[in-house]
């Protein structure tokens with residue numbers, strides 16, 4: 001099991017949640033072991049983040065209940081029997097764990113269905129099929145009739161999105177592991193090594209220092225594919241290597257960094273030109289991170305820097321403001337500037353992206369590119385977000401847009417054609433919003449052209 005914060009923290013979090021509800025209960029199902037290819041061969045265990053936030057325990061087959069009317073919290077679950085202990089070793093008793101997190105009561109799992117019967121039950125959107133089925137059984141409804149509580153979702157987002165001092169310490173630790181993952185890849189990135197070897201080195205650091213990676217590592221010379229999970233190529237002189245990877249520390253807090261490296265050790269002139277544009281977009285967006293700013297403004301700053309840069313080298317043209325507003329840049333950066341990060345790498349997205357990144361003051365755009373922004377709303381102290389602009393030359397997308405003559409007033413398709421083998425560049429950092437501005441988390445990871453080229457030197 002993972003270590004715990006001091007017990008008061010979980011109790012305080014549950015009390016803050018309870019303060020918003022006068023009746024009914026909130027139900028938090030643990031994640032259970034998930035079989036990979038047969039029941040006893042499971043994927044790495046990962047507890048549900050809402051469960052972790054309110055109950056801390058990283059163990060399967062339990063349900064946490066907050067009873068708003070009686071102002072009590074309960075765990076429903078069963079202690080392990082000797083048949084399990086033979087395989088697993090001795091396990092702590094649920095009653096002892098409940099004391100550690102200041103939960104009032106432990107009851108056998110089989111009593112849960114009758115306990116919740118006829119009570120208003122608030123629950124978050126189940127994202128695992130097993131939990132959908134279990135919720136339907138417990139609530140005596142069909143899966144299609146399950147309706148998560150919007151009230152609960154909104155309250156959880158308002159709590160989890162403000163990272164406490166203790167959580168920031170954990171996030172910093174996850175960042176340090178992430179920095180080490182990237183640093184080792186920078187050390188070994190050379191022509192002749194395979195993508196898979198580098199992937200293994202980075203994954204090894206994440207496993208050796210924490211709870212593994214915060215999402216499957218993206219490490220590829222085909223960086224034009226945004227989430228490329230193939231690692232089959234040998235590194236070739238002249239190509240770029242994109243690595244987007246982060247760690248989960250032992251308390252399940254996450255980091256998420258992207259760096260793009262020239263395999264040869266130095267960027268070509270063309271690579272340097274594009275890299276500088278992405279770098280400037282990253283720097284400009286981070287510089288503007290502060291309370292009171294809507295993060296969509298930071299996205300706008302980044303895509304404006306990209307558009308300006310791409311115009312300067314002749315890949316784009318035309319009226320800058322119109323080009324940005326209409327989303328012509330999305331040919332090169334179809335994704336958003338970033339997302340919140342915390343117990344999940346895309347924090348709380350199980351609760352619904354629009355509840356996390358949008359609110360009553362800002363609605364998601366329907367324009368391609370702009371609409372991909374996950375975190376648009378106003379920044380406040382305690383938010384932790386990623387800033388991850390990129391430029392990609394995606395041959396399929398270029399072909400489609402060119403054929404449709406899309407944004408011909410803003411895009412020089414003839415020149416874009418000559419970049420079809422370029423690949424992609426993304427640069428990503430994790431940023432805490434502070435009272436006065438922001439702080440980039442983690443030890444500085446080489447980022448500028450000079451820094452990257454100097455760390456890649458043999």
Ligand code: GLY
Pocket residue numbers: 215244256339345388428
């Ligand atoms: N982990 C993919 C991303 O950077 O959002």
Ligand code: MN
Pocket residue numbers: 244245256257258388428
């Ligand atoms: Mn990333």
Ligand code: MN
Pocket residue numbers: 256338339386388428
């Ligand atoms: Mn990210």
